[in-house]
Amino acid sequence: MPELPEVETVRRCLAAAVCGRRIVSCEVRHPDVVRNLEPALLEEVLRNNRFTGFRRRGKYLLGDLESGHVLVVHLGMTGRLFVVETPCELAPHTHLIMELEGGAELRFQDVRRFGGLYLLTGPLDHSIPGLAAMGPEPLDPGLTEEHWCRYLEGRRGNLKARLLDQRLVAGIGNIYADEILFACGISPQRDLASLNRVERIRLHRQMRRILTEAIDDGGSSIRDYVDGRGQPGGFQNRHRVYGRKGQACTVCGRPLSGCRISGRSTVFCEHCQR
DNA sequence: ACAATTACCTGTATGC
């Protein structure tokens, strides 16, 4: 599931693979994935345009275009955005194709269509729900330990639910919430307000460590995720709790517990996470 | 102001 590390990996791939290459043509094959404008208009804007850079905000990928427009992509659950240098047969659920100079194609594929694309006319992002109210970037160098502790002051609610809330902090989804909390040795069932200073600092440190390591590994590929070149990531091999319910805790050897929080399956170690 | 639930989707795995 594309969370911050997966989107960041795609961003890096695309920055290297498609920046500066002219878009020869664009075809929207399923209009539903184009969210805030007419598909024909999007095709028109992209044609003869080119990406000058790619940015990321939380789980959103922002493609800066030469025209000044910004193409915003959210991969949802099963979305894939990748370049094929020598176009092969279209995979099912390919909803948008950008043909690049030289014959390569940038394709958006999404089985469940929870993902989608938006076009912004300016640099501001208030038109996209979610982007406007998004919390701080967990890897922002400016988000120091001190800032983080102060930021959490006065906030409460189920800890894992809050980590999944993009308004608190950007880019964390179900996989990394569980992995981060395990690394912290803190139970997902705790209330955010109950964390003492040491625990808040641990959360800051482990959140940044896990996300950074996952990016270094190219993200987690469970079922659908591939990077901007169509390749799977490697961090799924280093998951210590996600998808391991009932298996032995890598620290204490006891079977990992499962529960549901905010409607999401949650795996944790009752012994190691307090 | 928060939490829980549901809708949106479809492929995959399971049970009978």
Add this chain to the structure above:
DNA sequence: TGCATACAGGTAATTG
């Protein structure tokens, strides 16, 4: 073999 059901968990809207 078929069919029904549960599950995956991204965001947004709704309800409590």
